[in-house]
Amino acid sequence: MKDIRVGMIGTRFMGRAHSNAFINVGHFFPVPLHPVLMAACGRNETHLDKFASRFDYRSTETSWEQLVSRDDIDLVDICTPNATHLPIALEAARHGKDILCEKPIAMNAEEAFQMYAAAEAAGVTHMVAFNYRRVPAIKLAKQMIDQGLIGRIYHFNAVYYQDWLADPRSPFVWRNDVNQAGSGAHGDLNAHTVDLARYLIGEFEAVNGTQDVFIKERPKEDGTMGQVTVDDSTEFLARFREGAVGVFMATRLATGRKNSLRFEVFGSKGSLAFNLERMNELAFYSADDPDDRQGFRTILVTAKSHPYLSAWWPPGHIIGWEHTFIHEIYDLLVAIESHQAAVPDFRDGWKCQQVLDAVRDSSLNGQWVTLDDN
Amino acid sequence: MKDIRVGMIGTRFMGRAHSNAFINVGHFFPVPLHPVLMAACGRNETHLDKFASRFDYRSTETSWEQLVSRDDIDLVDICTPNATHLPIALEAARHGKDILCEKPIAMNAEEAFQMYAAAEAAGVTHMVAFNYRRVPAIKLAKQMIDQGLIGRIYHFNAVYYQDWLADPRSPFVWRNDVNQAGSGAHGDLNAHTVDLARYLIGEFEAVNGTQDVFIKERPKEDGTMGQVTVDDSTEFLARFREGAVGVFMATRLATGRKNSLRFEVFGSKGSLAFNLERMNELAFYSADDPDDRQGFRTILVTAKSHPYLSAWWPPGHIIGWEHTFIHEIYDLLVAIESHQAAVPDFRDGWKCQQVLDAVRDSSLNGQWVTLDDN
């Protein structure tokens, strides 16, 4: 089997999750390419060495410019803060590397489009790491919608609740800084639900939202206070081209909800509900069931017939959050080898970013913002 | 509409629940008889007067002998401690009264049979107040089993958890005294699940159980300690004539479980699960659903097509525990007016008591006890 040599930029949360995926995907899935962890790149050398050693990277770089120009790298994996996605991606594309990029794809739609255009122009494979499309329960939801089991869709409601900023004493981090993160809960969390809405329901037509910073400053390590310049929460209403109405909400102040991405789809024939904290389950209601025994059924999405599950364990043996990345990498490798577009690609990243930007604009001007039909 | 004049014996928990049912049944159900609360009977005159006034009883009696002999009483409702069921029922039957009796029907199967024989000989209508047969979700379960949706039944598991005796400082009450109560958790709680098993699955063949008193004495009001002479918990294994295996457990020391009667039925084609603390719901799994969307569905048993529900509110408006008694009284009134046997009747009370006695015997001798096939 041919190798695919991976250059990983970013060594923290996402760097670990992606590395784990590259290592394990071949143990369970019939990969067409064999991932080799060729180089890891980070700025903190001590941490970088520890990371590279942990995951058996063959080399390290402290300059991403250096990494993306190396001849022995086939695929660049961008797991860095959002502000760096654009320059890295452009340079990687210029060097003809395939690219996997963490979400949100960029600081704004303009950047996202640049990345998309550059990757397309370079003819490389590009993917945005919306890993939740690879939750088996969500892929099953997609299949059921496509099969018509839900009928005409009336409502798509989604929340993404976290609580790590609910305590005013939580320390200031890069994710609180607009210059590094672009936005707060919105880009971090709504990016996921907006992508899932596009995946499951279709394109957005218009949005109307509001953004808040509840806690204006947070303690820094040096004892001073850092100004929070991104949203703690963003809520918005949405209309979809196909006629559905949406309600979205993301917050990092939902005390007690740790990683609760939940959505509900209501249609004329049935409904679906999902919660990431119980990601092996999908709730499904069918109005086609006999009248006296209708109810939301909890599908434990661990059967051989469920998406991705034939690769894993017997029914009832649940998988974890990190498995979504293994599925993602598998699909990416298949796309690369078969020279087909990866899904979701940078265009999806750009379309998502357009929606996020529109919500931000609507929050500023207090009015609905219509999405371009492009 | 003809009146049916009720004589209520017992003015506490069950006396209140039954009185409420007699008052309200006609407001919602097409009753064939009009209940009149003619007389209430209790030993504590102050409490009796208050009770009678609350529920608008027309008269009171402090002697049950007096009450059951009154000409203006048609139906005697026995809501007193278990030790008194036998004498009251025999005397009521002798006076030709229809009889509703709380569960467990008697102190033992011999007593129960006496009651059954006397009521039959007198030609009166007799019913045991196993009110949980009238939970709509449970009646729906029965319908689904009868329709064959569950297939061959392999397992019937039931627990009845309460926790009001989990704290060793909980005071001594009549329910802790074998002379008044006959047994503890066993007769109080297992009586319900044994009856439900008979209702849903069929007759018992053999049982093997164990009984425990974890807390041997409890404080009395006068400062002395009362000896606990009934079981805090009783567990038993069971075999059913039709081939299913059962596991039962009742305890009053299940800290945190307030009134948690739960059962599960597993069959070759499907399964059912129920929990009294969420009594408006029934969980149903069908192996006939398409393979990739099988799951336990939570039926919210509040549709017009569900048992008893057309009399109540629109779908989703749940009913409470006490409604089971209203349903019970409705069914009783229909039975009386139509001269058909009430269900469950004293024979059912006796059959249930046989099982309870057999469990007690098995606990004493450490061996399986076979039920007579009578």
Place this chain on the structure above:
Amino acid sequence: MKDIRVGMIGTRFMGRAHSNAFINVGHFFPVPLHPVLMAACGRNETHLDKFASRFDYRSTETSWEQLVSRDDIDLVDICTPNATHLPIALEAARHGKDILCEKPIAMNAEEAFQMYAAAEAAGVTHMVAFNYRRVPAIKLAKQMIDQGLIGRIYHFNAVYYQDWLADPRSPFVWRNDVNQAGSGAHGDLNAHTVDLARYLIGEFEAVNGTQDVFIKERPKEDGTMGQVTVDDSTEFLARFREGAVGVFMATRLATGRKNSLRFEVFGSKGSLAFNLERMNELAFYSADDPDDRQGFRTILVTAKSHPYLSAWWPPGHIIGWEHTFIHEIYDLLVAIESHQAAVPDFRDGWKCQQVLDAVRDSSLNGQWVTLDDN
């Protein structure tokens, strides 16, 4: 005990629920007044007679004008379609009757204010039947918020899902007609959640919403199609004076959700979650619990120490939807007898209606609408 003579206008869903409450409140609560069901009023004589007979009303009227002018009526209970609330209430006030009025109080805020002013001027007791304030779990939530257990409140999210219009074939009814109902899901369902938000969190500052009619016409009994002139669903964002942000949604097309009023409150110290379909439960999360054992706890709100529960059954024996009306009537009787304002009163009905109107306005002009601070 003094009688309070009730004149009931409306004999359908709410007429039944209120009648049941008047009959039973005194059986369980220490009422200061004895309700007498003096007269029932409806337009369909056949149905009226059946209703009056079922609930033992002493007389009937087919003209509400007649009923509110009767000398033997103390309290007028308005359970009719929304368009009739104003004239009935004004006339009832003019005759010095105490008034209980179903929600939404009126067709718009102007009407609501008229009713409030008239009732105040007449010096009568007035209450709006926001019965969900009397769900024990919700009253407990209020107590916990007031005790500071939730801390500073960041978010209040509420949905009210029903599904009786999800099927396009569902027949046209008065609730689909703007002239009779004023609005659809909005006035019917959001009225409840707006009132609960005011009760739990405080006054609204501004709102921004959208309303939809997904199914424009529905079949009438006569074979023709009725034009749906009210919203199937209404979603809106909200800001509260105290700084919280809110997201609200009501729909009658949430397939599978029968009566699912759910809300979540997220604060700096804790959180609460509630679902009307499991109305005996309240979920509570405390950030004050030890770090490794924090979690949402499901409080089964059936203990003697819980609001209203000491009147009912032992712990774990749940109550039903209709009990909220019994609690409401109890509180109303206490207010009347003690000459204190009922809660919520017509002012609350008016304040709620202001919010509903503002949402409607925002939907029309696509912008935020600020609430007056009056």
Place this chain on the structure above:
Amino acid sequence: MKDIRVGMIGTRFMGRAHSNAFINVGHFFPVPLHPVLMAACGRNETHLDKFASRFDYRSTETSWEQLVSRDDIDLVDICTPNATHLPIALEAARHGKDILCEKPIAMNAEEAFQMYAAAEAAGVTHMVAFNYRRVPAIKLAKQMIDQGLIGRIYHFNAVYYQDWLADPRSPFVWRNDVNQAGSGAHGDLNAHTVDLARYLIGEFEAVNGTQDVFIKERPKEDGTMGQVTVDDSTEFLARFREGAVGVFMATRLATGRKNSLRFEVFGSKGSLAFNLERMNELAFYSADDPDDRQGFRTILVTAKSHPYLSAWWPPGHIIGWEHTFIHEIYDLLVAIESHQAAVPDFRDGWKCQQVLDAVRDSSLNGQWVTLDDN
């Protein structure tokens, strides 16, 4: 870091799960030894090669005798059918290999003791793969019990439900054959819950159970029928030395329950509940909470302060079933390197087997069987 060279015997379900654990443990945990997958052993050469290739084993063997005698193997991992555990373990011990053995440890307690004695005599480290002790929620439960949060324990109830044999058409496999498997649901499933009971509650005193074969024969690949010689289900009552009472049940015919190991612990001060299908959650009830806000809280066991979790992802990002093996291997490596006994070791395997044997005996003779106090 020193290598530890692993010889894996068995290449199916458990072989895959263990291999995955050896590969990944060092990526997340501070292992004191570096596992090297030195040799894989299986009888089917085609499958063996595929397996070895998938998981990068350096060599293969088709004879386990050959594997355990190799000088370049430090640790023998036994993942074969139960009947082979004894000979492999004895031979591995004779060659001075450390041993990890799948559960149940042996065909009966005599075999188990032989294995324990041999491993002790050889001075090797030995562990039984009761991986569920390494579920973070279960380890947290253990910590809470040890801290006294549950108080005196009254009840330990456990079920282990699977459904892969519910359909009579499910094919005959080695697990249905007593000569290969020793027992059915009992050794496969009750082994886990018996071990967890010992871990959480302490030693068994006596048991009384029953075993059933509901479906006597199943189709074989060659078209003939295979005789099922192991139990489809086993239920038993238990008494613990410390005074608690237990109820256990294992079945492979629980239609709809895929891998539902559930237990409940009820004590004088609190309670715990767990379900393997939602293995990232632990339900905890504390009677020490204020009276009006007691309830079962769902602890999402994903915080840094929870067992094993600091090695993984941020709070709310759940782990999967296979992670329990990674935790297990980590603990095993620490034990080996520190020359301390592994937990659970072969003595635990033997003690568990004694209980299983006693249940089998009680099922045969219909009486309680007392466990030796050794």
